[in-house]
Amino acid sequence: MTDLSKETSIFEKKVSRRGVLKAAGIGGVGAVLGASGLGGVLALSDATVTKGQSNDIVPFYGANQAGITTSPQDNLYIVSLEVTTDSKQDLIQLFKEWTEASALMTSGNTVGDTSTNGNLPPKDTGEAVGLSPSNLTITFGVGPSLFVKDGKDRFGLRSKQPAELVDLPKFPLDALKKEWTGGDLCIQACADDLQVAFHAVRNLVRMARGKAVIHWAQTGFQRTKNADAQKVTPRNLLGFKDGTVNPDVTSKSALQKSVWVQKGDGPDWLVGGSYMVVRRIQMYIEVWDRSTLNDQEATFGRHRDSGAPLGKQNEFDSADFEAVDETGRLVIPETAHMRVARGDGKHSILRRSYSYTDGMDTKTGSLDAGLVFICFQRRPSTQFIPMQQRLAKNDKLNEYIVHRGSALFACLPGVQKGGYIGETLFD
Amino acid sequence: MTDLSKETSIFEKKVSRRGVLKAAGIGGVGAVLGASGLGGVLALSDATVTKGQSNDIVPFYGANQAGITTSPQDNLYIVSLEVTTDSKQDLIQLFKEWTEASALMTSGNTVGDTSTNGNLPPKDTGEAVGLSPSNLTITFGVGPSLFVKDGKDRFGLRSKQPAELVDLPKFPLDALKKEWTGGDLCIQACADDLQVAFHAVRNLVRMARGKAVIHWAQTGFQRTKNADAQKVTPRNLLGFKDGTVNPDVTSKSALQKSVWVQKGDGPDWLVGGSYMVVRRIQMYIEVWDRSTLNDQEATFGRHRDSGAPLGKQNEFDSADFEAVDETGRLVIPETAHMRVARGDGKHSILRRSYSYTDGMDTKTGSLDAGLVFICFQRRPSTQFIPMQQRLAKNDKLNEYIVHRGSALFACLPGVQKGGYIGETLFD
Numbered sequence: 001m002t003d004l005s006k007e008t009s010i011f012e013k014k015v016s017r018r019g020v021l022k023a024a025g026i027g028g029v030g031a032v033l034g035a036s037g038l039g040g041v042l043a044l045s046d047a048t049v050t051k052g053q054s055n056d057i058v059p060f061y062g063a064n065q066a067g068i069t070t071s072p073q074d075n076l077y078i079v080s081l082e083v084t085t086d087s088k089q090d091l092i093q094l095f096k097e098w099t100e101a102s103a104l105m106t107s108g109n110t111v112g113d114t115s116t117n118g119n120l121p122p123k124d125t126g127e128a129v130g131l132s133p134s135n136l137t138i139t140f141g142v143g144p145s146l147f148v149k150d151g152k153d154r155f156g157l158r159s160k161q162p163a164e165l166v167d168l169p170k171f172p173l174d175a176l177k178k179e180w181t182g183g184d185l186c187i188q189a190c191a192d193d194l195q196v197a198f199h200a201v202r203n204l205v206r207m208a209r210g211k212a213v214i215h216w217a218q219t220g221f222q223r224t225k226n227a228d229a230q231k232v233t234p235r236n237l238l239g240f241k242d243g244t245v246n247p248d249v250t251s252k253s254a255l256q257k258s259v260w261v262q263k264g265d266g267p268d269w270l271v272g273g274s275y276m277v278v279r280r281i282q283m284y285i286e287v288w289d290r291s292t293l294n295d296q297e298a299t300f301g302r303h304r305d306s307g308a309p310l311g312k313q314n315e316f317d318s319a320d321f322e323a324v325d326e327t328g329r330l331v332i333p334e335t336a337h338m339r340v341a342r343g344d345g346k347h348s349i350l351r352r353s354y355s356y357t358d359g360m361d362t363k364t365g366s367l368d369a370g371l372v373f374i375c376f377q378r379r380p381s382t383q384f385i386p387m388q389q390r391l392a393k394n395d396k397l398n399e400y401i402v403h404r405g406s407a408l409f410a411c412l413p414g415v416q417k418g419g420y421i422g423e424t425l426f427d
Numbered sequence: 428m429t430d431l432s433k434e435t436s437i438f439e440k441k442v443s444r445r446g447v448l449k450a451a452g453i454g455g456v457g458a459v460l461g462a463s464g465l466g467g468v469l470a471l472s473d474a475t476v477t478k479g480q481s482n483d484i485v486p487f488y489g490a491n492q493a494g495i496t497t498s499p500q501d502n503l504y505i506v507s508l509e510v511t512t513d514s515k516q517d518l519i520q521l522f523k524e525w526t527e528a529s530a531l532m533t534s535g536n537t538v539g540d541t542s543t544n545g546n547l548p549p550k551d552t553g554e555a556v557g558l559s560p561s562n563l564t565i566t567f568g569v570g571p572s573l574f575v576k577d578g579k580d581r582f583g584l585r586s587k588q589p590a591e592l593v594d595l596p597k598f599p600l601d602a603l604k605k606e607w608t609g610g611d612l613c614i615q616a617c618a619d620d621l622q623v624a625f626h627a628v629r630n631l632v633r634m635a636r637g638k639a640v641i642h643w644a645q646t647g648f649q650r651t652k653n654a655d656a657q658k659v660t661p662r663n664l665l666g667f668k669d670g671t672v673n674p675d676v677t678s679k680s681a682l683q684k685s686v687w688v689q690k691g692d693g694p695d696w697l698v699g700g701s702y703m704v705v706r707r708i709q710m711y712i713e714v715w716d717r718s719t720l721n722d723q724e725a726t727f728g729r730h731r732d733s734g735a736p737l738g739k740q741n742e743f744d745s746a747d748f749e750a751v752d753e754t755g756r757l758v759i760p761e762t763a764h765m766r767v768a769r770g771d772g773k774h775s776i777l778r779r780s781y782s783y784t785d786g787m788d789t790k791t792g793s794l795d796a797g798l799v800f801i802c803f804q805r806r807p808s809t810q811f812i813p814m815q816q817r818l819a820k821n822d823k824l825n826e827y828i829v830h831r832g833s834a835l836f837a838c839l840p841g842v843q844k845g846g847y848i849g850e851t852l853f854d
Contacts (some may be wrong), residue, residue: 074620077784108654118721125716126666126731127782132654179789193501194621194648198664198784202794206716217786219646222623227535227559237625239553269452289552289633294545321699355554357504357625358785359644362606367629367644 049223056192057133060106062077064260064272064414065421067137068376069249069264069350071231073190075373076220076354077197078278079205080407081212083146088426090211095422096209098140099415105200108133113177122142125206128199133148134191139202140421141186141409141426149184151413160425162266164275164380165410173393173402180405183215188374194219216405217311218280220354220372233307233315236355236370238288238400241307244315245338257385259350261410269424273415274376277349277384280405282361283370288400299396301336311340319384343390347383349375372403381420428776480664483619484560487533491599491687491699492848494564495803496676496777498658500617503647503781503799504624506632507610507704507834508639510573515582515853517638522849524634525567525614526842532627552633555626561618565627567848568613568703568836587852589693591702591807598819600829607707607832610642614655615703615801621646643832645707647781647799660742663782664796665715665827667727668734670741670778672765685810686803688837696851699840701803704776704811707832709788711796715827726823728763728771736765762823770817774810776802797828807835809812 058066085091101111105128112123138190146154147161167182187204191197198219205214222234223354236242247254256262261270301310301319309319311331323331323340332339354372363366377383392398412421485493497675512518528538533554539550542841573581574588594609614631625646632641649661653671674681683689688697715723728737728746736746738758748766750758759766781799788795804810819825838849 081774118724121717122666122720122723122731125664125712127662127664129662129666129732130653130659131650146631161588179787193650195650195782196661198648198782198796202664202712202796205794209713213792214787215796217784219784219786221625223558223620223622226557232557235554235556235622237552237554237629239549241555285552286633286636288550293549296549304549305556337465355622355625357644357646359646360641365640367632367641369625369629390687404589 014077025349026321030263037257041176045087056135057107058135058137060103060138061417062414064274064412065139066106066200066275067138067139067188067190068276068352068411069255070135070137070190071249072222072224072234072243073135073137073197073354074192074222074224075194075197076188076190076374077194077201077217078188078372078374079184079201079217079314080143080215080278081185081187081205081208082215083154083184083212085211086154091155091425092420093209094211095140095426096420098204101204101207102138102200102421103417105203106136111203125199125203127202128196130407131193131196134196136189136191136196136200138204139185139186139188139190139411141188141411142422142425143183143186143407143409145182156384157425160267162270162410164266165408167211167286168277168380168408169385169389171388171403173392175402175404176406177404180216180218182407183262183409185212186276186278186407186409186411191427194221194282217346218356218372220356222354224347231406234373236284236353237281237285237357238296238300239304240296240302241315242353242371244302244307245348246343246349247348249350258348261378265379270410270413271424274350274378274411275380275384276409277373277375277377277380278405278407278409278412279371279403281371281373282368282402282404284364284366284400284402285369291400299337301332301338310336333396335394337391337395337397340390340395341387343387348388349377349383349387351375376411443613449509483562484534485562485564485791487530487565488844489841491701492564492566492618492838493533493841494615495701495703495779495838496682497562497564497617498676499649499651499661499670499779500562500564501619501649501651502621502624502727503615503617503801504621504628504644505613505615505647505799506628506644507570507613507642507672508614508632508635509642510581510611510639512638513581518582519847519849519853521635522567522853523847525631526847528630528634529565529627529848530844532630533560533563533565538630552626552630554558556622558620558623561620561623563616563618563623563627565631566613566615566617566703566838567836568615568753569648570610570613570834570836570854571847572609573611584852586698586789587694589697589837591693592811592835595704595732595755595807595815595833595835596812598815598830600819600825601833602829603832603833604831607643607645608837609834611795612639613703613705613834613836613838621648645783645799649781663780664710664712664784665723665727666731667723667729668742669780669798671729671734672775674775674777676777685775685787685805688805692806697837697840698851701777701838702807702811703836704800704802704804704807705832705836706798706800707783707836708798708800709795709829710829711791711793711827711829712796714791718827725760726764726827728759728765737763760823762821764822764824767817767822768814770814774814776810780803803838830833 110124144165149156189197189200224234226232233241233244247258259274261273263271307315311323352374356372357369537551571592618628623756651661653659660668660671674685688700690698692799734742738750779801784796784801
């Protein structure tokens with residue numbers, strides 16, 4: 001494993017993914033320079049060029065982590081990890097390495113020099129060489145079990161565990177599988193290229209060897225741009241738009257109210273962080289596909305094509321929850337997903353979900369497909385949990401879905417250059 | 428299920444995916460027109476507009492099926508089906524519906540009008556509404572078991588089964604799982620958007636209800652464009668370029684020699700078709716990641732970054748298989764993948780593979796990731812089969828991979844408008 005602490009700085013050796021490709025293309029100049037020991041210099045200048053030219057880089061450093069209020073990318077790769085080391089120092093070292101590597105990868109660089117010293121394993125696994133940064137974001141979270149597991153204060157962090165960071169309750173109709181539930185740590189990588197997201201997670205997991213192992217891993221996809229390349233609300237695999245009612249991510253006050261943990265909410269180390277709920281929701285798409293359009297629209301409470309609330313014309317029109325049709329029945333039914341999810345309308349969550357498909361469900365013979373539901377919030381106890389309690393009881397959508405996986409993580413606050421993700425928790 | 432035979436023509440009702448979105452956006456004009464029965468007219472003109480504007484449509488009709496020599500797209504969704512009907516007429520009807528639907532979807536249209544008659548299930552499942560055609564191709568194949576299964580001539584097609592269309596032999600080191608092997612029919616959808624490829628397969632599978640069921644299903648990904656949006660040879664998850672040595676798809680004679688079935692090769696119905704081999708190859712990426720760069724490059728016989736043959740500078744330089752280093756050893760080792768795959772260099776295949784990742788391999792605790800190896804050829808008995816026999820015996824790459832799935836399909840010849848895929852086989 002790369003021991004970054006023994007190197008002057010990984011940043012001085014960085015090689016841009018584009019730089020490697022370009023160098024290799026020009027009659028092997030890169031290889032020649034690499035052999036003469038000048039590869040690092042070439043790479044450094046090239047990396048600068050890449051950054052100057054790329055308009056698909058999301059900054060890694062900042063007050064909050066990226067990948068939460070970032071405009072959703074097209075692909076997700078999310079993994080949950082179990083920590084195997086007993087050493088807090090190991091954990092700190094891992095987060096330091098993850099921070100440096102994430103800063104490199106999100107800016108379109110490889111994790112380390114890819115071309116020198118053939119007698120060692122390459123520092124970077126190479127499959128993203130030449131690819132665009134693809135708006136890659138990498139978001140880290142910690143689960144309840146990192147603090148206390150089987151009653152044991154694993155890393156002396158028990159006093160720092162927020163009251164909100166506890167296992168989600170079992171909801172009615174939950175059919176959770178252990179292999180899709182929980183975890184000590186979480187890495188969410190999102191990018192407009194799955195190969196870039198995969199590369200990021202794989203290299204971070206590789207650095208964790210001997211310290212943590214994968215618990216579950218899930219890819220997701222969606223399309224956030226329409227045929228005219230305009231950003232649109234993506235559709236889920238039931239054909240409906242998903243994420244229309246979200247807090248305004250450009251409004252600082254909306255995010256303070258609903259997404260970012262604030263001073264006084266709990267321990268200070270999480271201020272500027274956010275709680276992430278992940279639910280693996282299988283959709284019975286073949287059952288759904290046999291239901292009528294009217295049924296489908298009544299299930300969501302929205303028109304399928306436009307995404308408008310029933311009775312309205314446009315996606316972002318406000319819903320009229322009191323409206324009745326000529327027979328006196330509610331236009332948006334009592335059990336419509338959007339009505340039940342809304343509740344009293346006082347608490348919102350930031351949805352950031354992806355579709356998944358994982359071959360065939362051998363038990364049913366249908367496609368195993370559905371939603372990796374992901375949402376961020378300031379306080380699960382007043383946001384996701386009561387919402388899901390209402391949905392599990394009353395949502396008409398329950399005829400077509402089942403929750404197979406569940407996890408809650410506290411996404412750490414962002415860091416500035418020179419710091420590391422997790423420093424407020426571990427220091 | 429949609430019975431297209433009872434309609435004047437599905438083409439007269441087509442609604443473009445972009446058209447639906449646009450109509451819905453303009454104050455719900457589409458919904459109003461739809462209710463008045465004019466939706467079809469609106470849609471038809473809009474569909475024309477879409478086609479005129481889109482530069483990401485691959486024509487569905489032609490002498491050969493698309494998706495074989497088509498420049499590889501970024502995403503794959505491939506399914507194998509088992510036919511459950513005993514009726515040849517059912518099969519013919521299915522292929523007719525598949526043909527019409529495929530022509531619509533590949534040109535960016537929905538399978539049917541999405542907005543009318545709420546009392547019926549929508550003809551199109553809707554998740555691709557508004558999305559670009561994304562260079563979607565849909566390629567159909569038939570497996571050996573469609574002809575004869577358990578000794579039974581299922582559809583009176585026994586006399587038409589080509590001698591080449593038989594189960595692949597068991598190769599040394601094969602560790603095939605039944606759930607990833609074989610199948611009566613195959614649908615390969617490729618697109619630059621996984622949501623578009625998923626949508627295509629899902630809607631085709633839906634039409635097969637009562638006639639066929641899914642046997643296996645697999646997504647794949649790769650990145651075929653570099654950071655400068657130029658088409659490049661994609662890299663596999665071992666970090667190496669995959670598909671450098673392919674027949675020239677712009678050369679008619681090269682394709683006649685290696686890819687398209689020719690008159691006299693076997694039954695006439697397959698002339699203009701091609702044999703597709705699919706192998707699900709799991710990669711032990713964590714073992715690979717611990718090997719040195721020198722080992723990795725010796726395994727493939729290529730430089731990782733440039734893709735050049737060992738000892739050369741550029742990806743497309745010819746390999747020197749005789750070259751030795753200063754110690755007298757072959758520069759491209761005897762067991763290098765590219766040397767063993769090449770054999771005597773007289774037979775080539777058209778590689779068109781994708782990477783896959785499917786969560787965790789619960790047996791090993793590693794990521795289940797690897798290659799959906801796909802290749803096309805004129806004659807498996809002289810192309811893929813002897814190549815794989817050599818590889819299974821001598822390839823150094825075998826330390827890092829294992830074959831978990833296998834299938835052979837005869838991809839049907841292309842059709843012209845008015846015909847249907849499979850007509851030469853069934854008529």
